[in-house]
Amino acid sequence: MAEENDGKHCIACGKDNFSIVHDEWMKRAFPFVEQGQLKMCAGCGAKYLVCEKCRNLYCRIHPALEAWELPDKCPSCGWINKDVTTWDGTSARH
Ligand SMILES: [Zn+2]
Ligand SMILES: [Zn+2]
Numbered sequence: 301m302a303e304e305n306d307g308k309h310c311i312a313c314g315k316d317n318f319s320i321v322h323d324e325w326m327k328r329a330f331p332f333v334e335q336g337q338l339k340m341c342a343g344c345g346a347k348y349l350v351c352e353k354c355r356n357l358y359c360r361i362h363p364a365l366e367a368w369e370l371p372d373k374c375p376s377c378g379w380i381n382k383d384v385t386t387w388d389g390t391s392a393r394h
Contacts (some may be wrong), residue, residue: 307356307376315343318357323347326361332383333361353379365389 309316318339326347327334337350339357348357356376359369367389373380 305357305359305371305375307351307354307358307374310341310343310346310348310357311360312346313341313344315341317342318348320350321347325363329363330361330365330387332381332387335383336381349381349384351376351379352381353377359384 305311310318318341321338321340323333323338326338332349336352336358338361339348339350340346341348347361349359349361350356351358351374354374354377356374358374358381359371367387370384370387372385
């Protein structure tokens with residue numbers, strides 16, 4: 301199983317059906333979620349940060365997220381989310 305994010309398909313289940321969701325916990329935990337938008341996979345419930353430029357999936361977001369899991373740019377359009385690249389990985393642990 302390739303864990304490659306192409307910005308359009310869920311890396312967990314491979315589906316491409318997403319809806320905008322709001323997650324108060326993740327907004328508080330991650331500054332880039334607070335500034336951006338979240339999409340949830342209709343197939344498995346995995347959540348993704350939305351790219352502000354192309355509206356595709358920037359990266360997967362989950363409660364135990366570590367800074368090294370985040371991409372340095374959008375896999376679809378190459379846009380760089382400064383809130384993601386400057387995150388030091390500490391806010392999720394309070
Ligand atoms: Zn999925
Ligand atoms: Zn993009």
